[in-house]
Amino acid sequence: MASGVEEVRNKQVILKDYVSGNPKESDMYVTTSSIKLKVPQGSKALLLKNLYLSCDPYLRIRMDRIQGSNVFTSFTPGSPLSGFGVAKVLDSGHPEFKEEPEQFFKIHHTDVPLSYYTGLLGMPGMTAFAGFHEVCSPKKGDRVFISAAAGAVGQLVGQFAKLMGCYVVGSVGSKEKVDLLKNKLGFDEAFNYKEEKDLDAALKRHFPEGIDIYFENVGGKMLDAVLLNMRPHGQISVCGLISHYNLNQPQGFSNLMSLIYNRIRMEGFAVFDYFHLYPNFLDMVLPYIREGKIVYLEDITQGLESAPAALVGLFSGRNVGKQVVLVSHE
Amino acid sequence: MASGVEEVRNKQVILKDYVSGNPKESDMYVTTSSIKLKVPQGSKALLLKNLYLSCDPYLRIRMDRIQGSNVFTSFTPGSPLSGFGVAKVLDSGHPEFKEEPEQFFKIHHTDVPLSYYTGLLGMPGMTAFAGFHEVCSPKKGDRVFISAAAGAVGQLVGQFAKLMGCYVVGSVGSKEKVDLLKNKLGFDEAFNYKEEKDLDAALKRHFPEGIDIYFENVGGKMLDAVLLNMRPHGQISVCGLISHYNLNQPQGFSNLMSLIYNRIRMEGFAVFDYFHLYPNFLDMVLPYIREGKIVYLEDITQGLESAPAALVGLFSGRNVGKQVVLVSHE
Structure with missing residues (x-):
């Protein structure tokens, strides 16, 4: 910490190689490295701390060599899996980043469980809508x-x-x-x-x-x-x-x-193709949640180490409801 | 001819039994009976002389036991195949039958080949449109x-x-x-x-x-x-x-x-589902035909005896263009 910047452990789930057939836990491994809690000066990057990560079946598609899709791109063996999640901004070089639902968007309504933004109020919710x-x-x-x-x-x-x-x-x-x-x-x-x-x-x-x-x-x-x-x-x-x-x-x-x-x-x-409708979706669905007219089943596992098993479990239907990985409460 | 009504030979193509796999000529046979050239008194029936008959791949579907369709019904083994065609009204008990494209409709434009009404100006034409x-x-x-x-x-x-x-x-x-x-x-x-x-x-x-x-x-x-x-x-x-x-x-x-x-x-x-658009279709397509902007390939075989071979030939692609059976020129 010579520079005065705190350094912390950073875990990643790495894809070993392209997957064929049923995905197995051993197709992935978890590494730990360290990361400085500051974005480089002059950069417009965001430094995020993941709270909840979303396990979705489409991730399996990205673990394969994909041909003929302009929707999905393959993950790179040796590199971390990426996906949707709820994160806290720890540092930002971006004065006021534009809301872009597909990449990052700011959570305005926090009276509902934050984990819902990986499911009911996130990509799966918009998919259903x-x-x-x-x-x-x-x-x-x-x-x-x-x-x-x-x-x-x-x-x-x-x-x-x-x-x-x-x-x-x-x-x-x-x-x-x-x-x-x-x-x-x-x-x-x-x-x-x-x-x-x-x-x-x-x-x-x-x-x-x-x-x-x-x-x-x-x-x-x-x-x-x-x-x-x-x-x-x-x-x-x-x-x-x-x-x-x-x-x-x-x-x-x-x-x-x-x-x-x-x-x-x-x-x-x-x-x-429908993310521009996200505000309409929120207008519809938030009142239903608050009135208890929509409920949402979540299956939350703890710790990034549990992510490979959680992802693999989707394909045997082990999860009951939306599969979420809780990385940190805050 | 005791009744003074002319009686003529009437040929039919009969389905032997339900067809499985590739249809064969031997799945059908042609019979000859006789028919009186008059509709029963008081009946609103039409007595038709077939001129051109249409050979269409969907007839194969109707030669099978059909399940789960509200579009097609099966033919009955021992009974004649039915389909689209161009016919001349020989006798009619129907004062002025209503135009119903799906069943019968009157041909108004006779400056184009009559056989076109089994193809370009008939069901296949409407299908393409x-x-x-x-x-x-x-x-x-x-x-x-x-x-x-x-x-x-x-x-x-x-x-x-x-x-x-x-x-x-x-x-x-x-x-x-x-x-x-x-x-x-x-x-x-x-x-x-x-x-x-x-x-x-x-x-x-x-x-x-x-x-x-x-x-x-x-x-x-x-x-x-x-x-x-x-x-x-x-x-x-x-x-x-x-x-x-x-x-x-x-x-x-x-x-x-x-x-x-x-x-x-x-x-x-x-x-x-689209036959109500037939007048619009005619408005579009008749000028194109008359101006030579649309041409139509027909493969015309002669005589009802040739119908089983013509129908079977559709499935090996023997026909070049619309397969028609010419029964009679008038």
């Missing part, structure tokens, strides 16, 4: 199906749909999550896909008249079964295809003809 | 790719796109068709998919900057390759999936992630 309200045209009475419905995004889509007066069913991977959806999140029905031998039959049981809107988080066999159960002019909002991220083999589909049979619109979207 | 102009939002300069581009629908989509100032490439199954597309139909480029070992590379050659609009007639490997080459916010109009009609096994797709990577909208449609 854009993918449901902007990509689809939901209306009262619509029959809405959501896969990965207890996840960071799915649990919100279900609640947004209920607030609109839709009939809402979610699929999840455990009995515990079924109970949460029905008893805590207000879904009309829910089922555990792992206990269903015939996904088509499960969907027909819950949607005897078919599905108007499918919010797609998983792909694979669920998508194939949903295609058989869409109502005419149904809409499929393709938010994620988590079952494809780890695939080395092509996924076989039998029911693509349904696109024609039922005049289905299937649309992929990227939340980044 | 709706699938390109209504399902997509084409604009000048868009890069448009069309599969099965020498077919009844594809050749028109290409010409509509050229009239809008788009860059247009088609894929077909023979060198002869490549020449027709480039030299007769005004496509910018065309290629024979059977001669391309790597469809992705073929598309990259013709669309180094990617595809804005894909007019989908075939599905399968072509769709998978196209998904790798779509531009951001590209549109896929799903008109047909001819490579799927004969499949008993699921088709494997590798590149569904492109829906998200490139925010793709993929939409199936049914021409029946």
Whole structure:
């Protein structure tokens, strides 16, 4: 501390090499180095202390060699993973940095849990909002199906749909999550896909008249079964295809003809295209949170060392609700 | 002829049994019976003499046991196939039947070949119009790719796109068709998919900057390759999936992630939903025909006996242009 500037330990989660197949904890390692608590003079950089980090399935995509995307770029082996999070500004050379939701934005409303800004009030919340309200045209009475419905995004889509007066069913991977959806999140029905031998039959049981809107988080066999159960002019909002991220083999589909049979619109979207709507989103959602009309399930692990396991756990559905890593309370 | 009513021979193409896999001529047979040339007294029926019959790939779908469609119904084994055609009214109990494009409509413009009403001015023409102009939002300069581009629908989509100032490439199954597309139909480029070992590379050659609009007639490997080459916010109009009609096994797709990577909208449609636009379509297309700005390739076989072979030939691409069966000149 010859320079009079405090130096502290800084931990990072490093990607070992590009990942193929299911991600494993050993694909990452945690390093500790040190960092000076001051930005270089004249720089407009921000020095941040991470409080909460967001574990999201899309990070798996970035751990791969990505081809043909202008949405995602690959991480670099040997370098730290980066993602969304809530951080405190410790030092700043930037007089008054412009709000840019995609990169940094200032948190104005602190009467809600700060961790919500990695989920409900962050990228996953905007994803649910854009993918449901902007990509689809939901209306009262619509029959809405959501896969990965207890996840960071799915649990919100279900609640947004209920607030609109839709009939809402979610699929999840455990009995515990079924109970949460029905008893805590207000879904009309829910089922555990792992206990269903015939996904088509499960969907027909819950949607005897078919599905108007499918919010797609998983792909694979669920998508194939949903295609058989869409109502005419149904809409499929393709938010994620988590079952494809780890695939080395092509996924076989039998029911693509349904696109024609039922005049289905299937649309992929990227939340980044909708960040300009973030103020509208906050106006809508903050009152709901304060009135208790929206609840949000979080699964918070402690310490950056727990991040690799938390990230890997997303792909086996270990998390219940939004997976957050608590780095520091303040 | 005791009743004084003339009786004539009436031929029918009968479906033997539901078809699985590739359709064969032997899946159908032609019968001859007789019919009285008068509608029963008091009936509002129409007695028609077929002049031109339309061979369309969707008939294959109707030869199967169909599940989950509100667009198509199955044919009945032992009963005749039905479809679109141009017919002459021989007798009618209907004082002035209402124009209903989906069932019957009166032909007012007879300065163009009557056979065109099975193609350019019939269901395929409306399909091209709706699938390109209504399902997509084409604009000048868009890069448009069309599969099965020498077919009844594809050749028109290409010409509509050229009239809008788009860059247009088609894929077909023979060198002869490549020449027709480039030299007769005004496509910018065309290629024979059977001669391309790597469809992705073929598309990259013709669309180094990617595809804005894909007019989908075939599905399968072509769709998978196209998904790798779509531009951001590209549109896929799903008109047909001819490579799927004969499949008993699921088709494997590798590149569904492109829906998200490139925010793709993929939409199936049914021409029946757009028949109310038929007058607008005629207003647009008739002047083009008369001015020679749209040409139309027809492949006309003679006699109802040739219908089973003509229908089966659609699936090996034997036809060059719209497949028509000429039953009678008048």
